[in-house]
Amino acid sequence: MVEAVSANRLELLQIADAVAREKSIDKSVVITAMEDAIQRAARSRYGSENEIRAEINPQTGEISLARLLEVAEVVENEATQIGLDEARRRNPAAQAGDYIAEPLPPIDFGRIAAQNAKQVIVQKVRDAERERQYEEYKDRISEIVHGVVKRIEYGNVIVDLGRGEAVVKRDECLPRESFRPGDRIRAYIYDVRREQRGPQIFLSRTHPEFMAKLFAQEVPEIYDGIIEIISVARDPGSRAKIAVLSKDSSIDPVGACVGMRGSRVQAVVGELQGEKIDIIQWSPDAATFIVNGLAPAEVAKVVLDEDAERIEVVVPDEQLSLAIGRRGQNVRLASQLTGWVIDILTEEEESNRRQAEFLQRSELFQEALDVDEMIAQLLASEGFSSIDEVAYVEVGEIADIDGFDEDTAQELQSRALEHLERRNAELDTRRKELGVADELSDIQGVTMAVLVAFGENDIKTMEDLAGCATDDLTGWMERVDGEAVRQDGILDGLDVGAEDAEAMIMAARVKAGWISEADLAPEADEEPAEETPAADAE
Numbered sequence: 001m002v003e004a005v006s007a008n009r010l011e012l013l014q015i016a017d018a019v020a021r022e023k024s025i026d027k028s029v030v031i032t033a034m035e036d037a038i039q040r041a042a043r044s045r046y047g048s049e050n051e052i053r054a055e056i057n058p059q060t061g062e063i064s065l066a067r068l069l070e071v072a073e074v075v076e077n078e079a080t081q082i083g084l085d086e087a088r089r090r091n092p093a094a095q096a097g098d099y100i101a102e103p104l105p106p107i108d109f110g111r112i113a114a115q116n117a118k119q120v121i122v123q124k125v126r127d128a129e130r131e132r133q134y135e136e137y138k139d140r141i142s143e144i145v146h147g148v149v150k151r152i153e154y155g156n157v158i159v160d161l162g163r164g165e166a167v168v169k170r171d172e173c174l175p176r177e178s179f180r181p182g183d184r185i186r187a188y189i190y191d192v193r194r195e196q197r198g199p200q201i202f203l204s205r206t207h208p209e210f211m212a213k214l215f216a217q218e219v220p221e222i223y224d225g226i227i228e229i230i231s232v233a234r235d236p237g238s239r240a241k242i243a244v245l246s247k248d249s250s251i252d253p254v255g256a257c258v259g260m261r262g263s264r265v266q267a268v269v270g271e272l273q274g275e276k277i278d279i280i281q282w283s284p285d286a287a288t289f290i291v292n293g294l295a296p297a298e299v300a301k302v303v304l305d306e307d308a309e310r311i312e313v314v315v316p317d318e319q320l321s322l323a324i325g326r327r328g329q330n331v332r333l334a335s336q337l338t339g340w341v342i343d344i345l346t347e348e349e350e351s352n353r354r355q356a357e358f359l360q361r362s363e364l365f366q367e368a369l370d371v372d373e374m375i376a377q378l379l380a381s382e383g384f385s386s387i388d389e390v391a392y393v394e395v396g397e398i399a400d401i402d403g404f405d406e407d408t409a410q411e412l413q414s415r416a417l418e419h420l421e422r423r424n425a426e427l428d429t430r431r432k433e434l435g436v437a438d439e440l441s442d443i444q445g446v447t448m449a450v451l452v453a454f455g456e457n458d459i460k461t462m463e464d465l466a467g468c469a470t471d472d473l474t475g476w477m478e479r480v481d482g483e484a485v486r487q488d489g490i491l492d493g494l495d496v497g498a499e500d501a502e503a504m505i506m507a508a509r510v511k512a513g514w515i516s517e518a519d520l521a522p523e524a525d526e527e528p529a530e531e532t533p534a535a536d537a538e
Contacts, residue, residue, distance in 0.1 A: 019125060029128040031056050038063060046104065065104040071096050126198075133164045134199035138192045144213045145203070149183040159185055159203060166201035174205050174237040174273050186271065188213060205272075206236035214271055215242065218264045219257050227253045230282040233336035235329055237275055241293060241337045243282040254279045280337070287311070290342065293334035297323035300347060309477055310341040310486065317346045341477070341486060361385055368419045369412060378403065379412075387423075391416035424448045436460050443507045445500050450491060457490045465508035473501040 016030040038054035042065055046052060051068040072081045147159035147166065155170035157179050168187055179185060187203035188210035194200075204210060212229045221227040227246050234240040246253035257279045258265050265277055278296075283289040290311055291299045301314040315323045323344050324331050335342045345353070358380050365376035368387050382401050384390055390398070391413055398409035427448035434455025439462055440446055459465050474496065475489030491501065509515050 026128075028058070030125060031058055033125055033128075038065070042104065052104070063106060065106060067104055068099050071098045130198040133201075134192065134194055137164060137189065137199065137201050141189050141192055142209060142213075143189050144186060144210070144217070145189060146184065146186050149179045149181050149185055151181055152179065157185065159187070161201070164199075164201060166203045168203045168205060172202070172204040172206050174275070176237065177205070177273055206234065208232035208234050208240075211240060211242065211268065211272065211277075214268045215257060215264075218267045219259070221246075221251060221253075221256045226251060227256055231337050231339075233333040234275070235333060237273055239276045239278070239325075239329055239333065240272075241278045241280055241333045243280050243289070243293070243337055245282040254281050278333075286338070286340065290334065290338050290340055293337050294323055294330065294342075297330065299323075301350075309339065310343065312343045312345060312350075314345050314347055314350045317348055320344065320346050365390070369415045371412070371415075375412075387416050387419055391420055427452050431455055434460070437462065439511070440465060440508075443504050443511070445496070445504055447494075449494055450496065453490055453494060459490070462508050462512045465505060466512040466514055468505050468508075470498055470502045470505065473504070474498050 016027055016034065019030045035054045035056055038056075039052050042052045042054060043050060046067070053066050053068055055064050055066075056062070057064075070081050145161055145166070147161045150158045150160045150165065152158070155173075157168040157173065159166045159168060166187075166189070168185070172187075172190075173179075187205050188207050189201060190204045190207050190209070191202040192199060193202070209232070211234060212232050215229060216222045219227065222229060222244075226248050227244055230243040230245055232240065232242045242257070244253040244257055246256070256264075265279065269275060269277060280289075280292045280295065283292065286306075287302045287304055290313070291302065294313065297315055297319050299313055299315055299319075303312040303314075305311070313323070322330070325333075331342050331344055358377075361380040361384070362373065362376040364387070365371060365379050365384070366373060369376070369390070378401055379390065379398075384393075393413075395406065395409045395413060398404060398412055399406045404412075428451075431448060431451045434452065436451050436455040437460060440451060440454065441448075443465075454460070454465065459468065468490075471487075471489065473489050473491045475492055476487050478485060478487060489501075496504075506515075506520060510517055510520070
């Protein structure tokens with residue numbers, strides 16, 4: 001680089017060309033860096049108080065130096081300013097605020113000046129190289145790249161991409177996978193960040209999208225968009241599940257991904273160090289998709305709770321270990337793939353639980369309605385699960401139960417209503433003890449049990465309820481260590497859905513004066529189209 005500032009004109013341009021090619025940056029950037037270096041050297045020669053500009057002609061390589069002087073009516077600094085009269089002697093058109101360029105003779109660089117110039121050029125070129133690298137790779141996030149292992153640092157693999165350097169962190173490598181300098185490596189770009197030491201390109205071999213991209217490379221139907229990968233769940237290096245969907249009914253998405261004699265899937269398995277891959281057909285029906293996701297286990301029955309995105313899967317006793325998988329791997333991957341929380345029961349466990357629920361309901365009816373065990377069991381076996389159902393159902397539905405008549409049904413309803421009144425009186429006393437405002441009971445859907453739940457969670461005024469979010473009342477799902485975990489809500493167990501909870505909160509906001517009824521009304525452009533002619537007729 002010393003030659004860059006002491007060479008003849010032709011050599012100067014040749015050096016600029018060579019550096020630009022080597023660093024893959026624009027030649028003008030190198031010439032600008034050289035100009036900056038010459039300016040700094042000239043300032044040290046003529047004085048740092050001077051405003052000096054250097055220019056290199058990109059065609060001839062000729063260097064010109066000039067001192068810039070600002071035209072001023074009153075000169076305060078002779079190093080940077082020139083009087084208006086003096087300026088007009090040099091240029092009759094000069095005005096205050098203009099700049100006059102005063103040519104300077106070329107300078108010979110001493111050892112220190114040349115060293116400083118070299119540092120400036122090196123730094124400018126490095127900055128330009130970093131910017132070029134960031135601009136090139138920031139738009140390549142989610143691509144697969146090939147590189148050569150450069151070195152290993154504390155378990156992190158540094159990869160030479162040819163026009164940049166990237167890193168595969170230790171936890172982004174597959175387990176038991178080892179690399180040596182010079183090895184070829186394929187990985188997925190998941191992040192590109194500007195950092196103090198330059199742009200950092202982060203690669204991964206464990207990312208779910210890495211597997212999806214590998215399949216896109218091996219399966220032409222995926223690359224062409226005929227088959228779509230809906231979701232991927234991985235236990236890197238061990239096992240994975242991938243859900244696929246075909247947009248063409250004549251193409252089997254699973255078969256296309258497996259390939260002739262498994263050639264396509266084996267190519268992906270080989271790249272991922274033998275990771276076993278289950279390819280599953282996606283279905284819009286959640287139950288079907290989850291059953292497919294639990295393959296190879298067979299499923300006897302499923303029960304969905306769509307609000308909580310939770311599903312109960314019943315499997316034959318001998319299929320339990322297969323459904324759960326080693327260390328819970330199969331059910332964990334199925335849960336990640338589908339986004340549902342999956343509870344697995346054997347047929348025996350489900351039968352025992354149903355029997356326990358039946359006994360629990362029977363005991364509830366026996367105690368609350370003051371009836372014998374047989375009547376209580378008849379109500380439970382007919383599907384009644386709460387005292388409220390007995391109290392408010394049509395009398396005829398109870399009378400239709402074998403062994404009951406209308407008088408029996410009316411008596412049971414009367415006892416159920418009395419029980420509810422006693423329970424509500426107890427809850428109201430508890431509500432008052434907790435200091436919950438009476439006005440909250442005016443909101444539709446808010447029962448005494450709901451009021452007590454509010455009070456036990458410090459919701460005591462209309463403003464308190466207005467400040468809640470729907471999730472606060474009904475609970476929410478969040479990912480913890482890759483698994484969907486349900487967080488409890490204030491009204492859990494009180495049969496309040498998300499829509500009901502939202503309606504309560506919005507009603508509270510209206511009553512608290514935070515919003516008006518008009519704010520809740522649909523927008524004018526959402527009104528039915530048929531109303532417009534009527535308005536025109538008026």
